[in-house]
Amino acid sequence: MNIYAKLEELKITLPPLAVPAAAYVPFVQTGKLLFVSGHIAKKDGKPWVGQLGKNLTTQDGQAAARAIAVDLLGTLHAATGDLNRIKRIVKLMSLVNSTADFTEQHLVTNGASELFGEVFGAAGAHARSAFGVAQIPLGACVEIELIAELDS
Numbered sequence: 001m002n003i004y005a006k007l008e009e010l011k012i013t014l015p016p017l018a019v020p021a022a023a024y025v026p027f028v029q030t031g032k033l034l035f036v037s038g039h040i041a042k043k044d045g046k047p048w049v050g051q052l053g054k055n056l057t058t059q060d061g062q063a064a065a066r067a068i069a070v071d072l073l074g075t076l077h078a079a080t081g082d083l084n085r086i087k088r089i090v091k092l093m094s095l096v097n098s099t100a101d102f103t104e105q106h107l108v109t110n111g112a113s114e115l116f117g118e119v120f121g122a123a124g125a126h127a128r129s130a131f132g133v134a135q136i137p138l139g140a141c142v143e144i145e146l147i148a149e150l151d152s
Helices: 003-009 058-080 105-124
Strands: 027-030 033-040 086-097 127-133 142-150
Touching (some): 033 058, 105 142
16 A cells, blocks of 8 residues: 555644754665654644653553654655655664653553554564653653665
8 A cells, every 4th residue: 555545544644854953863874774863752843741650641652652653754754755665664762751660661652653553564563672761852751763674
């Protein structure tokens, strides 16, 4: 299935490429691999601030991770010009702003992982790491970066 048709079916509109907030670039391609810089969770265009286990639930975190996945898709589109060039989502790394006793970082990250599966099918299945961290830039609740493989 065409990726853009799938996005339309899911009622997903791709955002424009975000301007980096510090001294880095949004993505780097080397060979067939595309490395996408970390994206923080946003709600209503502003950082989605909070801490899992304190003032946000696992379900809130999943929604934040899904929102990040949509932003990452926008960056992938900007980087490739055509999401149908994505051969595979290779790896996600997720940082979850959480309390010391919060242990559901993996469930929070499912919000992004499941969306990549919906969009890319089997090619969206990926390796993954999910970490609980004491803080994320701008107080965001979740940050996710990814590596994708291109077809050419």
